[in-house]
Amino acid sequence: MKKLTHLSLILLSVTLVLTTRLAFHSSPSSAAPLPAPDAIMLNGAGATFPYPIYSKWFSDYNKIHSDIQINYQSIGSGGGIRQLLSGTVDFGASDAPMNDQQLGQAKTKILHFPTVLGAVVPTYNISAVSQELNFTPAVLVDIYLGKITRWNDAEIAKFNKGVNLPAQDIVVVHRSDGSGTTYVWTDYLSKVSAEWQSKVGRNTSVNWPVGLGGKGNEGVTGLVKQTHGAIGYVELIYAVQNHIPYGRVRNAAGAFVKADLAGVTAAAAGYAKTMPEDFRVSITNAPGKAAYPICSFTYLLLPARIEDANKKKVIKDFLSWMLSDGQEEAEPLSYARLPKEVVGKELKQISQIQ
Amino acid sequence: MAGIPVPTGRAAESRRAPALIQGIRSGDTFAHLFTLLCAATILLVTVALVHQLYINSTLAQHKFGFRFLTGRSWDPVNGDFGALPFVYGTLVTSALALLVAVPLGVGAAIFLSELAPPRVSSVLTFVIELLAAVPSVIYGLLGIFILVPFLRQYGEPFLKRSLGFLPLFQGPMYGVGMSAGGLVLAIMVVPFIVSISREVLLAVPVEQREAALALGATKWESTWQVVVPFARIGIMASIFLALARALGETMAVTMVIGNDPRISSSLFAPGYSIAAVIANEFAEATGDLYLQALVELGLVLFALTIVINGLARIFIISTTKKGAGH
Amino acid sequence: MGWRNTWRKVVNYVMFSLTGICALITVSVLFFILGYLVWHGGSSLSWAFLTHLPTPVGESGGGMGNAIVGSAKLLLLASAFGIPIGFLGGVYLAEFGGQTFSFVVRYTADLLNGVPSIVVGIFAYTVVVLPMKHFSTFAGSLALAVMMIPIAVRSTEEALRTVPLMLREGALALGASKWRTIVSVVVPAARKGIVTGIILDIARVAGETAPLLFTALSNRFWSPGWNQPTASLPVMVYNYAISPYEDWHRQAWAAGLVLLTLVLVANVVARLSVSGRSAH
Numbered sequence: 001m002k003k004l005t006h007l008s009l010i011l012l013s014v015t016l017v018l019t020t021r022l023a024f025h026s027s028p029s030s031a032a033p034l035p036a037p038d039a040i041m042l043n044g045a046g047a048t049f050p051y052p053i054y055s056k057w058f059s060d061y062n063k064i065h066s067d068i069q070i071n072y073q074s075i076g077s078g079g080g081i082r083q084l085l086s087g088t089v090d091f092g093a094s095d096a097p098m099n100d101q102q103l104g105q106a107k108t109k110i111l112h113f114p115t116v117l118g119a120v121v122p123t124y125n126i127s128a129v130s131q132e133l134n135f136t137p138a139v140l141v142d143i144y145l146g147k148i149t150r151w152n153d154a155e156i157a158k159f160n161k162g163v164n165l166p167a168q169d170i171v172v173v174h175r176s177d178g179s180g181t182t183y184v185w186t187d188y189l190s191k192v193s194a195e196w197q198s199k200v201g202r203n204t205s206v207n208w209p210v211g212l213g214g215k216g217n218e219g220v221t222g223l224v225k226q227t228h229g230a231i232g233y234v235e236l237i238y239a240v241q242n243h244i245p246y247g248r249v250r251n252a253a254g255a256f257v258k259a260d261l262a263g264v265t266a267a268a269a270g271y272a273k274t275m276p277e278d279f280r281v282s283i284t285n286a287p288g289k290a291a292y293p294i295c296s297f298t299y300l301l302l303p304a305r306i307e308d309a310n311k312k313k314v315i316k317d318f319l320s321w322m323l324s325d326g327q328e329e330a331e332p333l334s335y336a337r338l339p340k341e342v343v344g345k346e347l348k349q350i351s352q353i354q
Numbered sequence: 355m356a357g358i359p360v361p362t363g364r365a366a367e368s369r370r371a372p373a374l375i376q377g378i379r380s381g382d383t384f385a386h387l388f389t390l391l392c393a394a395t396i397l398l399v400t401v402a403l404v405h406q407l408y409i410n411s412t413l414a415q416h417k418f419g420f421r422f423l424t425g426r427s428w429d430p431v432n433g434d435f436g437a438l439p440f441v442y443g444t445l446v447t448s449a450l451a452l453l454v455a456v457p458l459g460v461g462a463a464i465f466l467s468e469l470a471p472p473r474v475s476s477v478l479t480f481v482i483e484l485l486a487a488v489p490s491v492i493y494g495l496l497g498i499f500i501l502v503p504f505l506r507q508y509g510e511p512f513l514k515r516s517l518g519f520l521p522l523f524q525g526p527m528y529g530v531g532m533s534a535g536g537l538v539l540a541i542m543v544v545p546f547i548v549s550i551s552r553e554v555l556l557a558v559p560v561e562q563r564e565a566a567l568a569l570g571a572t573k574w575e576s577t578w579q580v581v582v583p584f585a586r587i588g589i590m591a592s593i594f595l596a597l598a599r600a601l602g603e604t605m606a607v608t609m610v611i612g613n614d615p616r617i618s619s620s621l622f623a624p625g626y627s628i629a630a631v632i633a634n635e636f637a638e639a640t641g642d643l644y645l646q647a648l649v650e651l652g653l654v655l656f657a658l659t660i661v662i663n664g665l666a667r668i669f670i671i672s673t674t675k676k677g678a679g680h
Numbered sequence: 681m682g683w684r685n686t687w688r689k690v691v692n693y694v695m696f697s698l699t700g701i702c703a704l705i706t707v708s709v710l711f712f713i714l715g716y717l718v719w720h721g722g723s724s725l726s727w728a729f730l731t732h733l734p735t736p737v738g739e740s741g742g743g744m745g746n747a748i749v750g751s752a753k754l755l756l757l758a759s760a761f762g763i764p765i766g767f768l769g770g771v772y773l774a775e776f777g778g779q780t781f782s783f784v785v786r787y788t789a790d791l792l793n794g795v796p797s798i799v800v801g802i803f804a805y806t807v808v809v810l811p812m813k814h815f816s817t818f819a820g821s822l823a824l825a826v827m828m829i830p831i832a833v834r835s836t837e838e839a840l841r842t843v844p845l846m847l848r849e850g851a852l853a854l855g856a857s858k859w860r861t862i863v864s865v866v867v868p869a870a871r872k873g874i875v876t877g878i879i880l881d882i883a884r885v886a887g888e889t890a891p892l893l894f895t896a897l898s899n900r901f902w903s904p905g906w907n908q909p910t911a912s913l914p915v916m917v918y919n920y921a922i923s924p925y926e927d928w929h930r931q932a933w934a935a936g937l938v939l940l941t942l943v944l945v946a947n948v949v950a951r952l953s954v955s956g957r958s959a960h
Contacts, residue, residue, distance in 0.1 A: 041908055043815065045637075045897070055736035055900070062901070069901045071909060079638030082645075087813040102640060169526040176613035178430075178638035200431075204640065207429035212528060212624045213613030214922075215634055221924035226503065227528055241738060242924045385859035389772035392765045393785045396833060399826055400788045403795065403803045410806055461702030469696055470703070478707050480951065485710050487880075487947045489887020491914045492936050495921050496713060499929075544706055574692040602796025604890040605918060629798045629890070636802065637894045652799045663794045667787075 040310050045073045046080020046093030047180045048216040049118055049235045050298045053333050054093065057326050061318060068314055074216060078178015078204040084110070084301050090311060092301035095180025096187075096204050097280035109304040111353065112279045113319060113346055114297040116327075116335035117268050119236040119259035120184050121246035121294070125224050126151055127166055133247040134159040134256045137192035137293075140249070143170055143231060144189065145196065146210035151229065159256075173223045173232035176213025178204040184296040185233045188284040233294075236260075237334045251293040252285050263292030264336040272339035279342070279349075297338075305354055312353060319350050404656070411650035413643050422650060428615040428631075430639075435647035437654055439615035443532065443625035444655070447607060448600040450536025450621065451543055456593055458540070459547030460582075463589075466548070467555035468577050479552060486545040494609035497538045502529040502610055509533075510622050525620040533621040534610040539603055543596035550595065554588030555581060587669055594666035598659050604629035628655045717940055721933030729934055734900055734911075740927060744935050746902050750817070750910035751939075754896060755882055757821035757906065758828055763878055765825075766832020773833065774840035775862055785833075793830040800826050801891035809895055815909040820896030824885045831884060835877025839870040876950040883946035887939060889914035913939045 051074040058070040075083075077094035084092030085105050097112055122135055129151075139155050142148040148155055152165040175182045183204045190197040200206050212227075214220035217238045224232040225244055236259050239246045248256040257263050267286035275281060285293045300319075306312040323346055327337045338346075414435065418425065425436015462482070466475045506529030513523045558581045566576035582589070612624020613634060628651050639645040732743030769789075773782050804823035809815055843866050851861040867874070896910050898919065903910035913935055920932035 039904065041901075041904065043897075043909055052737045058900070059736045071899045071901055073898055073909070076638045078640050082638050082640050085640075086810060088809055088815055171526065171528055176634050178635065178640060203431045204638075205430040205635070205644075207427060207431060208614070211614060212530060213626075213634075215613070216922070218923040218925075222922060223530070225924055227506070227530075229526075238924065381860075382858045385862070386772075386776050389768045389776060392768035393772040393777075393781075393833070395765050396769055396785055396792060396829060397788050399829065400792050402807070403792075403800070403826075406803050406806045407799070410802075458702050458706060461699040462706045465696070465699035465703040469699065478703060481707050481710055483951075484944060484947055485706070487883060487887075487943055488710075488713060489889070489914060489939060489943060491887065491889045491917050491921075492713065492717070492940055495917060495932060495936050496716065498921055500716070541709055544709075548706060572688050572692040574695045575688065578695070598794055602794070602798075604796065604798045605914075609918075609922060629796055632798050632802070633890055633893060636805075649802060652796075652802050655796055656799055659794045659796060660791060663790065667790070 039067045039069060040314055042068075042070045042090045042311060042314060043073075044070065044080075044091040044093060044300075045075050045083050045089045046301070047077040047095050047298055048074040048218060049077070049095045049120075049179075049181045049184075049296075050093065050116060050335070051217070052237050052241070053116060053330060053335055056329055056333065057322060060329070061321065068318075070314075070318065074218075076175070076177040076204075076216060077180030077183065080301065081204075082178075084303075090306075091303075091315070093299065094204075094301060095296050095298045096183030097299060098301065106303075111302050111304050111349060113300040113302060113349065114279050114338055114342060115300055115322060116330045116338065117264050117295060117297055118335050119264050119292055119295050120181055120188075120233050121236050121239050121259045122231060122249065123221070123224055123234055123239045123244050123246040124231045125226075125228055125244060127168060127228055129163060129165065130245055131163055132245060132258060133163065134250070135247045136250045137189075141189050141193040141196050144172060144174075144209070144211070145199070146172070159250075168229040171227050171230040172208075172211030173214055173220050173227070173230050174208050174211045175205075175216070175220060177215050177219075179216075180204060180296070180298065181217060181233065181235060182206065184284060184294060187282055188294045191285045240334055249293050251289075251291050252287055253289045253291070255289050257290065257292045259292045259294070261331060261334065261336050263290060264295045265339075267291040267293070267295040268297070268336065268339055268342075272341045275342055275345060277345075279346070295336075302353060304352055316350055316353060320347070323347060407649060407653045407656060411646045411653055414646040414650040417643065418647075422647075423654070426617065430641070430644050433641070433643050435644070437628070437651055439617050440626050440628040440631055440651060441654065442617050443535075443611065443615075444601055444627040444629070444658075446532055446621075446625065447535040447539055447611065447627060448597055450532065451539035451600045452593060452597060454537065454540035455544045455547055455596060459544045459592075459596075460551055460589060462544075462548045463551035463555055464577060464582070467552045468573070468581070475552075479549065482545050482548050484545075485541075486549070490542070490603060490605040491609075493538055493542055493606040497534060497606055497610040501537060502534050505529045505534055505537075514622075521619040522621050525618070525622050527622045528612060528624060530610050530612040530624055531622050532611065532618075532625045534612075535607045535625065535627065536621070538606045538610055539600045542603060542606065543600050546596045546599060547589075547592045550592035551585070551589045554585040554592075557588075558584045587672060591666050591669040594662055594669060598662040598666065601662065602629060602655065602659055604633050608633050628652070714940070714944075717933060717937040721930075721935070721937035724930045724934035725937065729931070730938075733902070734916075737925065742927070742931065744911070744913070744916055744931065744938075746899060747911040747913045747916040747935065748938070750896070750899070750903055751886065751912045751914075753817055753903070753906070753910065754820050754824060754892070754912055755886055757817065758824035758885060759878075759882060761821065762825035762828030763832055763881070766829040766881070767836050767874070767878075769829070769833040770836025770840065771862060771867075773837045775858070775866070786837075789830040789833045792826070793834075796890075797827060797888050798890040798893075801894055804891060804895045812907075814907060815895065815897035817896055817903060817906045817908065817910045820892045820910065820912070821906075823891035823895050824888060827885050827888065827891065828881050831881045832877065835881065836874055839873030839877060840866060842873060843869045872954055876954050879946050879950040883943045883950070886946075887914055887943055889918050 054072050058072055062069055077096050080092035080094045081098055083089045149170055151168045157165055186202040186206055190202045214223040217234050220232040221234050221238045221242050224230040248258045250256050266288055267283050270286055271281055271283050283295050323343050330337050422437050424438055426438045427434050427436055466479055510527035517523045562580050562584055563576050566580040607627050608630040611630055613626055614624035615626045632648050632652055636648050639648055729743045731745040733746055735742035800823050804819050808819040808822050847865055847869055848861055851865045892912055892915050898915050899909045899911045917932050917935045920928040
């Protein structure tokens with residue numbers, strides 16, 4: 001037994017040595033080169049809504065500039081705001097613009113940089129139903145208030161003639177973490193329903209009347225995928241990448257619109273020229289026949305004052321890259337590009353970072 | 355040192371030199387102090403931990419007072435926080451875990467101590483004790499991908515069909531929920547019950563068994579009516595320890611409990627435990643009150659585990675006292 | 681009276697069969713877990729998986745090299761803090777301790793041991809991450825070290841207590857000072873138990889996820905030094921398991937297999953090496 005202990009101790013230390021060697025020697029087939037001694041590392045955290053495109057951006061940026069690593073963790077918009085305010089990350093990300101109270105808590109001024117536009121879709125998992133369902137605002141509100149509890153409810157059937165809706169219980173899924181996607185969803189519901197506004201309101205984290213909680217867009221998608229009868233709200237790309245059906249929503253002009261790039265771009269188009277200076281705007285329930293009603297900008301949150309000169313340069317360079325080359329990568333991932341006018345205003349805002 | 359008459363001779367030296375000086379010379383005092391400091395670090399860390407928990411939750415304490423423990427709503431929008439749904443979820447999942455784990459664990463312990471041949475018993479106990487080493491997140495992984503679908507498709511419908519007249523087994527069946535949380539916890543705490551119960555059962559003097567058998571009892575009667583009652587305090591201690599472990603368990607429960615702060619009478623319903631809500635919401639609680647409410651929840655959990663652990667120790671101490679008395 | 685005796689015999693048989701079934705169920709759970717992980721995760725294990733970095737969502741070929749190294753670094757630093765303090769504390773309790781102080785220390789160690797790991801995470805966050813304004817390997821290691829100390833204290837004390845008094849007295853009689861006795865005689869005599877305790881301690885915290893969630897956070901890249909967030913095996917398993925991507929689920933199984941194998945191997949080796957000492 002003594003020999004066994006010795007042998008295993010040797011094995012353990014060999015493993016340790018090997019793994020540490022691995023960390024300090026780059027191998028030709030490794031998926032990414034290891035950081036050079038003077039590599040710059042930035043840490044950001046926040047929204048899960050744009051995570052698919054952010055992870056692509058930061059990976060591509062690292063391929064172009066191998067000495068720059070931007071580590072982004074999708075912990076939810078609420079987390080992004082919180083950690084930015086605590087100063088534990090270099091930048092945050094959120095779909096919900098920071099409100100005045102939060103901005104007031106910050107030690108320096110915080111700048112909002114819209115990155116892409118996305119849509120929040122109602123996705124569902126109903127037995128034997130693979131068609132697209134039509135949802136009116138009232139139906140969505142009542143489902144999430146717990147008033148409509150079965151899929152074959154008259155209110156749903158009214159707008160979905162020809163679809164064989166089963167008598168299945170509706171399993172409502174929402175976010176369990178502080179979420180910008182929740183903010184967009186509840187912002188929309190508050191705009192279309194006074195009852196929702198007074199009972200629940202709009203926020204990154206609300207007191208849900210009913211439902212299961214999933215962590216992140218990822219968690220909600222996972223729950224909907226696995227639970228028959230489930231309905232959840234997720235960013236468009238999550239529904240697309242996971243091949244789960246999502247419904248059409250009736251917009252302010254009365255047309256049932258399915259979320260796609262055209263619908264999102266149409267929703268943003270109306271606001272491009274009237275964009276406020278600080279970019280904090282809500283574009284849900286946008287006017288126009290082609291507009292998809294549940295869209296949002298998503299923002300990178302940056303302090304206007306950055307002490308470290310290296311980090312400042314990297315952030316400014318990245319933002320310029322993001323607004324030009326980065327935008328090319330948006331549409332393949334089902335995010336809409338920023339309108340030209342917004343890009344122009346943002347390029348000017350970059351100079352505000354001191 | 356001048357002026358103190360120091361007798362010569364080695365034996366005399368160690369006898370007459372003041373202990374402290376000798377201690378310093380031979381390094382003993384230093385060793386004593388150094389190890390004392392390390393032991394004291396434990397005290398320091400624990401005090402610091404409780405202190406941090408306390409001062410980082412003062413806002414919430416002032417706002418809610420003891421209402422915190424009975425408040426039912428968890429409303430970040432309106433700043434109204436109550437611990438009751440989480441305490442409920444924690445206690446229900448733990449209770450369910452014990453309900454399943456205690457018969458299973460004590461049964462296995464009886465088998466291993468009374469019936470199995472010694473070598474087989476050692477090997478099987480070894481394997482069961484390895485279960486305690488499996489990381490929590492692995493249990494969660496298996497919970498999500500095996501237990502939850504099983505419950506949703508077979509387990510919960512079966513319970514609903516057979517016992518659906520009880521409010522415990524009514525309502526929609528999601529798979530995730532209190533039942534999943536309780537079952538995952540049950541598997542995680544069974545090794546503790548088996549291991550400790552088996553030890554106390556083996557420690558029961560063989561005379562007790564022989565006396566019962568001599569009076570004509572069957573082996574089962576001897577076990578159930580003599581041996582187990584003799585060892586019951588140790589078994590109780592193992593149950594308390596298992597409970598303490600179940601209360602604080604985070605990852606496995608978070609992954610299967612459904613994350614809904616709701617008090618429901620059905621075991622099928624989603625719930626939330628204290629540890630799970632802290633894990634989910636801590637990194638993102640915007641606003642001081644929200645964050646401090648979460649820290650206060652941590653304080654409540656800490657207090658709960660202290661109490662349960664304390665009770666377990668009392669049981670263990672009284673067992674050893676009893677054992678010494680025999 | 682015949683039927684009554686038969687009934688008692690039947691009860692005897694049935695009840696003991698039930699206990700046998702209980703034992704069977706409990707034992708088979710472990711094999712089930714291992715088997716399932718091997719089945720689901722084994723096929724995803726490859727040299728690439730063990731050494732590559734994670735890839736963006738939707739791209740294949742990602743790996744967990746940074747998580748494995750991250751876990752190794754976390755454990756290394758945590759052990760560097762936790763083991764010496766725990767060991768020396770155990771030495772104090774076994775060799776020097778006074779009555780009340782020792783009782784208080786033991787009680788506190790048990791208390792600390794029972795603190796839920798998420799609460800330890802809160803503590804490390806408020807004490808290290810907030811002041812440093814950084815998620816870091818260091819913060820994660822501190823949280824793990826706090827969990828390691830009580831276990832190390834108790835296992836060291838128990839190991840030292842098994843050393844017979846005679847050995848100590850012999851050394852003292854030869855003129856050795858107390859600390860010489862401890863260093864040269866007692867500790868070497870108990871080294872098997874001490875080393876076992878250390879291995880079990882490390883294996884226990886290797887699987888901890890909750891304390892790392894808001895201390896070491898996670899990282900998509902290699903984590904240089906000790907001041908940056910780092911990926912770790914348990915956190916990766918958690919993040920990937922709750923995601924909706926099939927590829928990530930696959931990787932979660934594989935990572936879980938790696939983690940479980942390391943933990944179980946450490947446990948088996950440690951326990952087997954002292955199995956001669958236990959009273960069974």
